[in-house]
Amino acid sequence: MQTPTQPGLPLDEHPPMTTNALCRTCRVDTTLIVALVQEGILEPAATRDGEWLFSATSVVRVSRAARLRRDLGVNTAGAVLALELLDEIDALHRRLARAERHARDV
Amino acid sequence: MEFRDYYAVMGVSRDATQEEIKRAYRKLARKYHPDVSKEPDAEARFKELGEAYEVLGDPEKRAAYDELGSQWKAGEEFRPPPDWQAGFEFSGASFGDGDAGEASDFFEALFGRRFRQGHADERAWQPSGPDHHARVLVDLEDAFSGGTRRITLRSPVVEADGRVRTREHQVDVRIPRGIVSGQVLRVPGQGAPGPEGKAGDLYLEVRFRPHPHYRVADRDLYLDVPVTPWEAALGESVRVPTPGGVVDLRIPPGTGSGRQLRLKGRGLPASPPGDLYAVIRIVVPPATNEPARQLFLRMKEELPFNPRRSLGV
Numbered sequence: 001m002q003t004p005t006q007p008g009l010p011l012d013e014h015p016p017m018t019t020n021a022l023c024r025t026c027r028v029d030t031t032l033i034v035a036l037v038q039e040g041i042l043e044p045a046a047t048r049d050g051e052w053l054f055s056a057t058s059v060v061r062v063s064r065a066a067r068l069r070r071d072l073g074v075n076t077a078g079a080v081l082a083l084e085l086l087d088e089i090d091a092l093h094r095r096l097a098r099a100e101r102h103a104r105d106v
Numbered sequence: 107m108e109f110r111d112y113y114a115v116m117g118v119s120r121d122a123t124q125e126e127i128k129r130a131y132r133k134l135a136r137k138y139h140p141d142v143s144k145e146p147d148a149e150a151r152f153k154e155l156g157e158a159y160e161v162l163g164d165p166e167k168r169a170a171y172d173e174l175g176s177q178w179k180a181g182e183e184f185r186p187p188p189d190w191q192a193g194f195e196f197s198g199a200s201f202g203d204g205d206a207g208e209a210s211d212f213f214e215a216l217f218g219r220r221f222r223q224g225h226a227d228e229r230a231w232q233p234s235g236p237d238h239h240a241r242v243l244v245d246l247e248d249a250f251s252g253g254t255r256r257i258t259l260r261s262p263v264v265e266a267d268g269r270v271r272t273r274e275h276q277v278d279v280r281i282p283r284g285i286v287s288g289q290v291l292r293v294p295g296q297g298a299p300g301p302e303g304k305a306g307d308l309y310l311e312v313r314f315r316p317h318p319h320y321r322v323a324d325r326d327l328y329l330d331v332p333v334t335p336w337e338a339a340l341g342e343s344v345r346v347p348t349p350g351g352v353v354d355l356r357i358p359p360g361t362g363s364g365r366q367l368r369l370k371g372r373g374l375p376a377s378p379p380g381d382l383y384a385v386i387r388i389v390v391p392p393a394t395n396e397p398a399r400q401l402f403l404r405m406k407e408e409l410p411f412n413p414r415r416s417l418g419v
Contacts, residue, residue: 004278005254005278005279005280006277006278006279006280006293006294006295006296007279007280007282007293008279008280008281008282008291008292008293008310009282009291009292009293009294010282010285010289010290010291010292011289011290011291011292011309012289012290014292025237025307026237027236027237056292057290059290059292059309060239060290060309060311063237063239063309064141067139067141067239068139068141068142071135071139071152071156072132072135072136072139073132082141082142086141086142097321097323098323
């Protein structure tokens, strides 16, 4: 089945999402969103009339947390820990790449 | 179809206990989970592992699988025995891997179609199909001119006769200009089809394929530029490539190796665009013939210079 070329829309240019929209998109229930906010791994970009609004890029984090929880048999705290460690590894890889570049340049 | 050696996939012996199999699964799942692993074939390995665990982790299915005997080798041509499944009853899938319909032909011949047994909160009725998450490698040049990438997705589809089949579906995705590594693209309506025909969305995490010349740091690019000793010493205007086209780079007199010269706005497009850093590499011509040797000897005699002074020697 071949469809015409589809536009790829950068998530960071999407409008912010309500908690409900985020839940629908990621197929999770609100308790996961609340837990991720309480754990400090997800931050509402803004609040409107007391309601949380999330950047659309949150879809990636929330889906990843849900997959880790489902596939690795860990609870939400475990998934959060994994996400944090993955972020840290990513940051270290970037620093390492910079350091290697610097070492070559000097 | 090819025989699958589930014991080899999980790295356990045929007499492993259920507890050992579970431990092996947990360990390998952490290693190959596509969200965790940096291995290039992680997704395929994780699926293979999920399938192996679905069989070996379930004592009923494992017993049936063991019935096939231990003489089979992975990859060997295989047909299920004619009386297959006669003596077994499967009490439904006990383990649900993330994506239904992605089991191997081998698995399906033995145990039939697999259905999604997702986490409780994902089982709620959904009008649209599941979203797909995938990664795509794009060329740096795509960030400059935009580009198109063909993505192949496999998703389960309920057909008119009520049977579930895996359908491969290809979608050409337009990569917008100005994309950077790590950004996620949403492609509406290109996930898996849902019960009411409305498909989920496709989420594509974009990464740059390593480039032979340019290194990327956020929106900046780094390019090694080889120069001759006289270009570095006397200064010169040299031609250098940039993804946006060849430009002239002015090398100031007395430029040392490793010096970074900035070409403002020649990095990845954005507002403001990134910069391109030309990293100077001084390259020495070989002194393999007599005239070249004479030139270097003259420099040695007439240019008193100790580059190791700062080292105190």
